[in-house]
Amino acid sequence: MLRHRNLLCVSIWLVAGTASCGAPVDERGGEGRSAAAAAERASAALGALLDSAWARDLETSPIIRHDEDLDGFVSLVEQVPSHVRDLEGYVKGQFERDFIVSSQNLTPVIQLVRATAGEAEGGPFALPADRAAGPDPDRVAEAEARIGDIVRDSINPALEELAAFLEGPYAARAPAGVGLSQYPEGRDYYLYLTRLHTTMEVTPEEVQAAGHELLAEFRRRMADIRDRLGWEGSAESFHEHLKTDPRYRGVPEAPWDARRLAPELEPAMTYGYYSAPTAAEPTGIYYYNGSNLDQRSWLGLASISLHELISGHHFQIAGQRDSETLPDYRRNTSYTAYILESFLATRLVVDPGMNYFGMTREEARQFMRENTLESETRIATESLRYSTDLPGQALAYQMGKRKLLALRARAEDALGDGFDIRRFHDVVLRNGSVPMVVLEGQVDAWIDAEGGGR
Numbered sequence: 001m002l003r004h005r006n007l008l009c010v011s012i013w014l015v016a017g018t019a020s021c022g023a024p025v026d027e028r029g030g031e032g033r034s035a036a037a038a039a040e041r042a043s044a045a046l047g048a049l050l051d052s053a054w055a056r057d058l059e060t061s062p063i064i065r066h067d068e069d070l071d072g073f074v075s076l077v078e079q080v081p082s083h084v085r086d087l088e089g090y091v092k093g094q095f096e097r098d099f100i101v102s103s104q105n106l107t108p109v110i111q112l113v114r115a116t117a118g119e120a121e122g123g124p125f126a127l128p129a130d131r132a133a134g135p136d137p138d139r140v141a142e143a144e145a146r147i148g149d150i151v152r153d154s155i156n157p158a159l160e161e162l163a164a165f166l167e168g169p170y171a172a173r174a175p176a177g178v179g180l181s182q183y184p185e186g187r188d189y190y191l192y193l194t195r196l197h198t199t200m201e202v203t204p205e206e207v208q209a210a211g212h213e214l215l216a217e218f219r220r221r222m223a224d225i226r227d228r229l230g231w232e233g234s235a236e237s238f239h240e241h242l243k244t245d246p247r248y249r250g251v252p253e254a255p256w257d258a259r260r261l262a263p264e265l266e267p268a269m270t271y272g273y274y275s276a277p278t279a280a281e282p283t284g285i286y287y288y289n290g291s292n293l294d295q296r297s298w299l300g301l302a303s304i305s306l307h308e309l310i311s312g313h314h315f316q317i318a319g320q321r322d323s324e325t326l327p328d329y330r331r332n333t334s335y336t337a338y339i340l341e342s343f344l345a346t347r348l349v350v351d352p353g354m355n356y357f358g359m360t361r362e363e364a365r366q367f368m369r370e371n372t373l374e375s376e377t378r379i380a381t382e383s384l385r386y387s388t389d390l391p392g393q394a395l396a397y398q399m400g401k402r403k404l405l406a407l408r409a410r411a412e413d414a415l416g417d418g419f420d421i422r423r424f425h426d427v428v429l430r431n432g433s434v435p436m437v438v439l440e441g442q443v444d445a446w447i448d449a450e451g452g453g454r
Contacts, residue, residue, distance in 0.1 A: 064133075065134035067139055070135045073132075074150075077150050080125065081150070084159055084162060085158055100175060102175055104178060104388065105388040109166060113162055113163045117155065120144075121148065125155060177361075178383075179356075179361075190355045191356075197392045198436065200399065200437065207352050207399060208352045208357070210345075214398065215346065219235075257283050257284060258285065259285055259288070261287045261288065261290065262287075273287055295376065341401070345371075347382075347398065348395060348398055348399070351392065352395075361387055365380070365383050403440075411424055
C-alpha cells in the first residue's frame with residue numbers, strides 16, 4: 001500500500017502541481033489579486049488532498065492486528081475514488097482558466113495515472129498479507145473481496161476517466177512550450193517562487209548571475225585537473241571521456257537503506273527521492289532511479305547518495321523528527337533551502353532561463369550538455385522538472401549552499417580561533433528547517449553569544 005501512496009502522490013504532483021504552475025500567487029494586491037486568490041484556493045484544495053487522512057495513513061499505518069484496523073484499511077481504500085475525482089476537478093478547473101501543462105510533460109503524467117490502476121490482487125491497493133496477520137482469516141478474505149470490488153468498480157474507472165481527459169481535451173490544448181513566462185502573470189509568479197524556495201530576497205537575475213559565476217569557477221577547476229593529468233585534448237573531449245569510460249559506470253552497490261524506484265515511476269524522476277522513516281517503515285530509504293544504467297554516469301553516485309542519506313536528507317530529516325525540543329509541526333516541516341549538498345550550478349541558469357527569461361527547453365538542454373557530465377536521459381527529465389513540474393524548487397540547493405558558506409565565513413572571521421565547526425553545525429541544525437533569513441539571525445545571535453560581537 002505504501003507503493004500505491006508513492007505512485008498516486010507522484011501522479012498528483014505531476015498533474016495537479018504542474019497544472020497550477022502558471023497560476024500566480026501574488027501578495028501585492030491590485031489587478032492580479034483575483035487570479036492569485038483563485039490560485040490560492042486551488043492550491044489549498046490540492047494541499048488538503050495531499051494532506052488528507054487517507055494519504056497520511058497509507059504511509060504510516062502500522063501492522064493490522066485487530067478487526068477495527070482491518071475496517072480502517074478498507075475505509076482508506078474506499079476514499080481513494082473520491083480523491084481521484086477531486087484531483088480531476090482541480091485539473092479541470094485549472095484547464096478552464098488556461099493554466100495547462102506543456103505537452104512535453106503529458107506522456108509521463110498519463111503513464112503514471114494509468115500505472116496507478118491495477119488488479120485487485122497483488123496490485124497497488126491490495127491488502128498486504130504480511131501486515132494482516134492479526135484478524136480472523138475469514139474477515140481478511142471479506143476485506144480482500146471488498147477491496148477488489150472497490151478497485152474494479154470505482155478506483156480503476158476513476159483513474160481511467162482522469163487519464164482519458166488528459167489524453168483528449170487536455171492534450172488538445174496543451175502548449176508546446178515550457179516555463180511559467182508563457183502564462184498570464186507567470187513571470188510575477190516566478191518571482192514569488194524564487195523567494196519561496198530560496199527563502200531569501202533574491203531575484204531571478206541574481207540567481208542566474210550566481211549560476212554563471214559558479215560554472216566559471218567549475219570550469220577553472222576542471223582546467224586545473226586536466227593540466228595535472230596531462231590531458232592533451234580539449235575540454236569537450238575530456239568531458240566525453242568522463243561520461244563514456246566504463247570505469248566511471250556501473251550498477252549502484254547501494255547499502256541496505258537504498259532501494260530501486262518502482263519501474264513505473266522511473267521515467268518521470270531523475271534521481272529518485274528520499275522517504276523519511278515512518279511507523280510502517282522505520283528505515284529512511286533512498287529510492288534511486290535504476291533505469292538505463294548504460295546511460296547514467298557513475299561520477300555523481302557518491303554525491304547524490306550523500307545528498308539523500310548521510311550527511312544529507314536522512315541525517316537532517318530523521319534527526320529533526322527525533323528532536324525532543326521541537327514542537328510537532330516543526331519536527332515534520334522541511335525546507336530544501338539549506339540542505340548541505342551542491343547540485344549542478346546549471347540549475348541556477350536554466351531554471352530562471354526557462355521560467356523567466358524565455359529560454360526554450362532545447363536551449364536549456366543544450367546548455368546542460370555543454371556544462372555538465374549528465375546523460376541525455378537525466379537532462380531530459382531534469383529540464384522537465386525545472387520547467388513544468390517544480391519551477392523554482394531546484395534553486396534552493398545551490399543558493400542555500402552559498403548562503404551557508406557565507407554564514408560560516410562570517411562566523412570564522414568574527415570568532416577567529418574560537419570558531420568551533422561542531423557548534424556551528426549545531427546552530428544550523430538544532431532548530432530544524434527554517435527560512436534562511438531566520439537562520440541568519442540565529443547564526444548572528446550565536447556569534448554574539450560566543451563573544452564575536454564584542
